Amino acid sequence: MTAARAGADRVSLGVDxxxxxxxxxxxxxxxxxxxLDLPADGPPWLGCAPAGSGVLPVTFPSLKSLVAGGRSxxxxxxxxxxxxxxxxxxxxxxxRVEEQADALVAQTVVSVPASxxxxxxxxxxxxxxxxxxxxxxxxxxxxxxxxxHTTDRDSGTFLVYxxxxxxxxxxxxxxxxxxxxxxxxxxxxxxxxxxxxxxxxESAVRLLLAHxxxxxxxxAPAEVWxxxxxxxxxxxxxxxxxxxxxxxxxxxxxxxxxxxxTGPALRMGxxxxxxxxxxxxxxxxxxxxxxxxxxxxxxxxxxxxxLLLVGGGxxxxxxxxxxxxxxxxxxxxxxxxxxxxxxxxxxxxxGGGAPSSRSTALEEGLLEPAxxxxxxxxxxxxxxxxxxxxxxxxxxxADGTPAAPRQDVARARDLARQGRRQEAVALLRxxxxxxxxxxxxxxxxxxxxxxxxxxxxxxxxxxxGAGAEAGASAGASTDADAGAGPGTGTxxxxxxxxxxxxxxxxxxxxxxxxxxxxxxxxxxxxxxxRARLLLESxxxxxxxxxxxxxxxxxxxxxDRADVLDAMIDVHCAAAMADMSPEHFADAERWxxxxxxxxxxxxxxxxxLARRTFRHAExxxxxxxxxxxxxxxGKCLVWDREHPGAEALSRLLGRxxxxxxxxxDVLD
Numbered sequence: 001m002t003a004a005r006a007g008a009d010r011v012s013l014g015v016d017x018x019x020x021x022x023x024x025x026x027x028x029x030x031x032x033x034x035x036l037d038l039p040a041d042g043p044p045w046l047g048c049a050p051a052g053s054g055v056l057p058v059t060f061p062s063l064k065s066l067v068a069g070g071r072s073x074x075x076x077x078x079x080x081x082x083x084x085x086x087x088x089x090x091x092x093x094x095x096r097v098e099e100q101a102d103a104l105v106a107q108t109v110v111s112v113p114a115s116x117x118x119x120x121x122x123x124x125x126x127x128x129x130x131x132x133x134x135x136x137x138x139x140x141x142x143x144x145x146x147x148x149h150t151t152d153r154d155s156g157t158f159l160v161y162x163x164x165x166x167x168x169x170x171x172x173x174x175x176x177x178x179x180x181x182x183x184x185x186x187x188x189x190x191x192x193x194x195x196x197x198x199x200x201x202e203s204a205v206r207l208l209l210a211h212x213x214x215x216x217x218x219x220a221p222a223e224v225w226x227x228x229x230x231x232x233x234x235x236x237x238x239x240x241x242x243x244x245x246x247x248x249x250x251x252x253x254x255x256x257x258x259x260x261x262t263g264p265a266l267r268m269g270x271x272x273x274x275x276x277x278x279x280x281x282x283x284x285x286x287x288x289x290x291x292x293x294x295x296x297x298x299x300x301x302x303x304x305x306x307l308l309l310v311g312g313g314x315x316x317x318x319x320x321x322x323x324x325x326x327x328x329x330x331x332x333x334x335x336x337x338x339x340x341x342x343x344x345x346x347x348x349x350x351g352g353g354a355p356s357s358r359s360t361a362l363e364e365g366l367l368e369p370a371x372x373x374x375x376x377x378x379x380x381x382x383x384x385x386x387x388x389x390x391x392x393x394x395x396x397x398a399d400g401t402p403a404a405p406r407q408d409v410a411r412a413r414d415l416a417r418q419g420r421r422q423e424a425v426a427l428l429r430x431x432x433x434x435x436x437x438x439x440x441x442x443x444x445x446x447x448x449x450x451x452x453x454x455x456x457x458x459x460x461x462x463x464x465g466a467g468a469e470a471g472a473s474a475g476a477s478t479d480a481d482a483g484a485g486p487g488t489g490t491x492x493x494x495x496x497x498x499x500x501x502x503x504x505x506x507x508x509x510x511x512x513x514x515x516x517x518x519x520x521x522x523x524x525x526x527x528x529x530r531a532r533l534l535l536e537s538x539x540x541x542x543x544x545x546x547x548x549x550x551x552x553x554x555x556x557x558x559d560r561a562d563v564l565d566a567m568i569d570v571h572c573a574a575a576m577a578d579m580s581p582e583h584f585a586d587a588e589r590w591x592x593x594x595x596x597x598x599x600x601x602x603x604x605x606x607x608l609a610r611r612t613f614r615h616a617e618x619x620x621x622x623x624x625x626x627x628x629x630x631x632x633g634k635c636l637v638w639d640r641e642h643p644g645a646e647a648l649s650r651l652l653g654r655x656x657x658x659x660x661x662x663x664d665v666l667d
Contacts (some may be wrong), residue, residue: 009103012350013133014266014343016112016144016336017124019062019165019194020045020312022089023339026105029347033340036096040485042073043085046165046229048222052112055202057217060194062166068123078291083123090131095426108133109346113169114185122263139345141338142171146311148341151177155236157291163313165193170290172297183297186289193233193313195367199278200232203385208404214264220260231256237277238662240478252548256385273544274384276318276593283322284634291633300308304333310338317596324599325637351532415418415502524553524563531570541573545588547571555655568594572607584615610637616648625652 009028013036016023024036032112043063051059063073066082073082097105110124123136128136142160149158158172169187173180206214235254252272259265294301303486306328313319314332324330409431416424527550534543548569551563571594575587590609595604629652635645 008114009101009104010350011097011101011103012343012346013093013105013108013224014110014144014339014341014346016141016342017064017110017112018338020110022093023336024093024097025336025343026101027343027347028101028103029350034100035336036093036100038092038096041076042092043089044073046226047073048225048229057205058222060198060226063193063351065166068117068119079614082352083127086124086127087130090128091618094132104420105133106348107350108136109136109349110136110145110343111141111342112138113166113187114140114142114171114182115169115187116568118438135349137345137349138430139342140171140182140185141169141171141180141310142185144338144345145171145308145333146173146175146341147344147474148307148337148339148365149333150175150178157183157299157304158304158308159294159304160308160310161286161290161312161314161323161326162309163192163286163319164311165197165313167192168286170286170312172293172299184293186293190314192311193614194237195231196236196279197229197280197315199234200256200270200385201228201382203270204228204232204256206382207268207385208258208260208266211266213463216262217260219262226262226371227292228256228258228260235270236275239270239272240279242320252552262400267385268454271545271548271591272590273548274598277589278383279316279318280322280589287323287326287637288630290323296452301326303330306334317599320590321592321595321599323360340647372608394567395619525552527553528563528566528570531614535570535573535577538577539578540590541586543570543594544574564597568598568601568604570602573609576607579611579614581615581618584611587611588615605638609635609642609645612638613642613648620648620652628652 004297004335011026011031013024013026021124022038024038025033027033028035046060047062047063047066048058049061049418050059056508063082063085069082071082072079073085074080075085087459088665094105097103108128110128112124116138124138125136128134141162145160145162145483146158150156155176156174158175159175160169160173161168162171166189167188169185171185172183174183174188175181205217235256238254238605248301254270256267256268291301294304294621302412304327307330309320309323309330312407314323320330320332359383393538409428410432412424465516480500480661525547531543531546531550534540534546570589577583580589588611591608595601595608598604612631612635616628619628629649632645632649632652635642636649639645
């Protein structure tokens with residue numbers, strides 16, 4: 001590059017300095033934005049270090065969290081100081097920009113959390129300066145998100161809900177035609193990908209300790225733990241939905257192989273309902289924190305124009321469903337949103353952009369580290385998981401996703417021999433229930449779950465449950481209630497003209513030439529029928545689990561959507577069967593699980609609002625005023641115009657609502 005060219009051509013650089021990597025964009029004034037591809041042999045973003053306390057013997061700090069801490073990390077066969085690694089990273093960014101743009105980097109802006117400590121901020125500035133990136137400015141992730149999402153013509157109030165690997169952060173930002181002002185921040189170094197993945201590993205460690213003793217979790221090298229962390233992350237992602245786009249979860253069961261080199265490998269299973277139950281209090285507490293931030297900033301929830309979701313954690317269905325209603329509309333930020341916002345600010349600092357959006361157009365406000373006393377995971381329940389033999393049959397569906405371990409008498413014997421008597425008893429009760437259901441179907445001549453043909457091509461009734469009103473009593477709709485009217489299924493040998501041949505196994509066109517699909521297979525039908533029988537007997541958790549297994553069995557079937565509807569019906573019936581306050585936590589969990597499977601289901605949203613309102617009424621009746629106010633707030637999240645909710649809120653008084661969520665520790 002010639003000296004003249006270097007002096008004439010200048011570009012701006014925007015950097016998202018994240019916990020699991022760096023995203024960078026660059027552009028000149030008025031030029032197209034270009035992405036910077038980083039070298040594959042970059043620094044190790046996640047490390048493994050001994051944990052000071054807790055069940056898990058190790059922790060997985062990010063390179064970002066170690067900045068200014070005087071720590072070293074292994075890189076390219078050497079132990080390198082973290083701040084030196086950051087200098088090399090920034091230098092590599094500068095060189096690549098100059099090579100690709102044939103220009104100098106004139107202005108750099110780096111996006112970091114608002115809770116980033118002052119020593120870390122100064123270390124980043126020093127590293128950028130040493131790497132030749134001067135001048136450099138830092139802005140908060142929330143501010144970068146809003147700047148990346150808006151144009152110089154947009155105005156509004158934005159609540160930025162960020163959940164990444166390191167933790168959770170909220171930012172309330174008001175933007176007016178390119179001028180952004182922060183109204184408040186709040187965050188916690190919990191409720192993020194790292195905390196969730198470590199919770200899965202803690203469950204694994206507890207299982208190993210219980211079955212193999214302390215020696216089974218000691219002595220494993222860092223590489224083994226890092227590999228196990230990656231598998232835990234993949235399991236979580238499989239249970240919380242694909243990275244983007246599709247609204248359905250990949251699977252309802254994920255298996256994690258435990259191999260620490262201290263004995264034979266084992267498999268740990270995590271189900272979608274168990275993960276839902278683990279995530280729900282985390283999400284609920286972040287929503288409380290959001291309401292507290294709005295209260296402290298004197299901004300009514302109705303004045304939040306946009307809820308802006310950023311970070312990999314917000315791609316989880318459970319998070320998206322839980323935060324619904326925090327803004328009039330919700331926007332999902334793309335992965336490069338923070339880098340784009342940083343780049344826009346860099347361009348403005350360099351003299352580009354509209355005249356109204358120059359360097360004075362950003363008011364960050366007070367930036368403080370996250371208060372460890374205000375922990376969103378305080379007293380959080382452990383993630384429930386199950387340990388089963390590595391060679392246990394899994395009956396995996398056609399798409400390769402793992403299925404739940406077998407449920408048979410031999411498995412119960414194995415559990416009893418291992419001293420796990422309660423699990424063995426629970427399994428045998430499930431087997432007895434299923435056997436009774438099958439026997440009743442056979443005696444009634446319905447052949448419940450049994451079709452003719454080796455491949456289960458025959459069909460049986462799915463019962464009235466798929467269309468039943470969830471508000472009806474549990475078990476009101478069963479196969480026996482279906483009757484003989486239109487749409488009622490029969491066994492493969494009934495209802496056909498005399499002399500007719502066996503039913504076709506392929507999809508067949510009807511009289512108008514439309515393809516009529518086969519119903520799900522016999523295993524799916526059996527699990528759905530079993531779920532309805534369990535509803536009748538009041539075993540709601542087991543009914544929900546059975547419906548999940550039915551949906552899992554139908555993963556590769558053409559009628560999977562019908563099975564999804566039937567599964568959601570079971571969730572709803574279980575939730576609405578018992579209106580007592582003691583049943584509410586389970587009911588809400590089941591309805592949230594149903595909503596996570598189908599976020600477009602207005603019926604489920606309505607039931608969430610109705611069930612939560614009934615809970616608020618019960619709490620008010622027994623004198624639990626503060627809890628009733630909290631329940632009403634959740635009800636209005638699901639239905640802003642719910643009849644009675646606002647009236648009851650006024651009756652209870654707004655002073656209780658204003659106190660909600662202001663404690664140091666959220667419960």
